[in-house]
Amino acid sequence: MAGTSKVHKFSGGRLILNPTSIVTLPNCGGTQAGTIQNATVRITEKHDPLTAEEWGSHTIDATVLDHEVFITVTGTGWDEDFVAALFYGGSTDAGTPILSYPNSVGGLCSTRSVKLLWVPNDDEEDPAWVAFNAIPWSLPKPVVFSGRKPAVVTGTFLCTRDATNRVWDSRLLADLTL
């Protein structure tokens, strides 16, 4: 299989919501989340430093507290699937997503968790990734209801652990395990 070690521009791809099977075409058994302009993955490491006084409180190591993985996705248009996954009370099957604030369903963010799969256009040379248990986290940019600017929706998901303790995984699509 082809590797991804050469440096080049990624080929782009699409976001699949709640995929079930890598081999099922075209959307791996999930729902394509509209047209995604870009998806950014930001990984922040949280740690506690360990110091050594014999070197003047020099930091010599740190305990790893956790990694925080944020995925920010910008979707084109008011895509029913993407918007429903991002906002409270989002429902589908009506063409236009139905949104309702506040949401009466549960008090935990994890009740609205979704599995995200990035399928690259060149799935044999570009890496795919999966966020096993992503929860909608924030709107870094507002949604503009206007006739002058393009309708885009940007949302950020926080990746949390699923039942098997996985947060985010990236490899060739064929090697991913959902």
Add this chain to the structure above:
Amino acid sequence: MAGSRQIFFSYGSWTTSATDCTLTGVHDVSMDERTFRCQFDVAIHGGNSLQLQTAYETMTGQLNQRHLPFYMSVGGTRHYDFVDGADGTVASGIQEGAEFIKADWKLLEEHRTEKSRAYQITITVTRAAKQTGKIGVYDQSIRLTTAPTGKRRLYFRAQFTPGPINGETGTAEDRYADATYGFVALATAITTALTGTWEQASSITKSYDEDSRTLTASTTYTELIFDQDGENRNSATLIGANYDIRLDRKSAFGIPGKNIPKGLSAATVSFSCGVDIAGGRDLKEVIETDIIPYVSFTVSKKLLQTGVTPKLLKHTLKADYVNNRVAGTLFYLVEETTILEMSKRASTQYRRGITLIPVLDGKEFTRDMHTGPGRQTLNVVLGARVLGRSAAFTVKQLEKSEVIAANKAGYIFMGYGTTYSPSTEYFWVSGEEIETTIQTTTLRFEKATIRPPRNIASPLATQQRQVINVGNSSFEDGDGAALKRAQDAIKNQLSGGF
């Protein structure tokens, strides 16, 4: 772990340089001559939560125990090297001799993950006491009380710590018992400096603190100002004797003008004392060998106002084997004089020399009164009670003086009256007898003027029959008229007439 750590701490078999432990932050130390305290932070960690648990148990398995050796290592050199006092090897320098080593720990806010924890660990050490000339003694407290009489009382208290210290291992109990710096040795040094003879007056109270493993002991000493047995001011056997003496001088009859007799006096001594267990002597043997002779020859003799050794009549001394004490009363008889009692009873009988002669004048009670020689007798009964089997000598002495006195009063000793029979009373004392004997005698006297004896060779010495001249009665006259009357009366009687 990054870098080669130069500093680590060790408690028992656990160190902060273990692979699952990281010493972090700065450590803190405070120390004085009694206490050492060290504080440091560690983070324990593992590949997973199970390994973290193992790291935790390894750490706390040691920290949970007291009295484990502790040290800090800097660049391979040990500092604050505290070895468990009583059981460990002998250390040296300022670190030597710890008794109370313990560890406390506190969970910190940082480093809390599935695979890591952080704790603040505090090591506390109580140090052994070291002072030149005094090893293992923290405290000494002395209180000296002097009574108005000048008799002194000393209260002494000391606190001991265990080793190892100054090359000596051992517990606080060993320090307490040390021949040079132990409790008794220190107390003895004080009493020696005070001069006089001292004895422990109260129990030694010892209290042991398990945490610090220090031992505190205290007791009271009293100065001895009176011999405790027949030979010594401080008896090795008798402890803290108390006694109370009563002398019962019995009153006795005496005779005015003679020596005052003293009755057989009774002395009672109430005695109690403890007996030193360390001597290993049986209490009954102590009673016979030590106490009775001591009370008899020292206590009672010295404190009675007499130079006579009292004789033991009986005692009620009881051996208390539970408390190793002896208490009871001793009864003595004191023979202070030979003469215990003297008595004299004198009775005088007086008979006038009047003779009443019946007269035959027909009346029943007519008498002629003739003056004849009167008679006065004196009976003296002398008695004496003496020590010994015979009071004869004493009675004889009394007799002599009575006879002389009677003679001066005009009495003539006529002889003895009733026979005397002495009676003897025996007291069995101290294995021998005290005998007292009572004896009486009766002396008879008669008052008489003895005419000088007749001497033929000298007319002046002739003893003549004394003639009583009878004078005439008022109705008689003529010489010899009354005499003739008398002669006639006699003749009449002799002839049967009246």
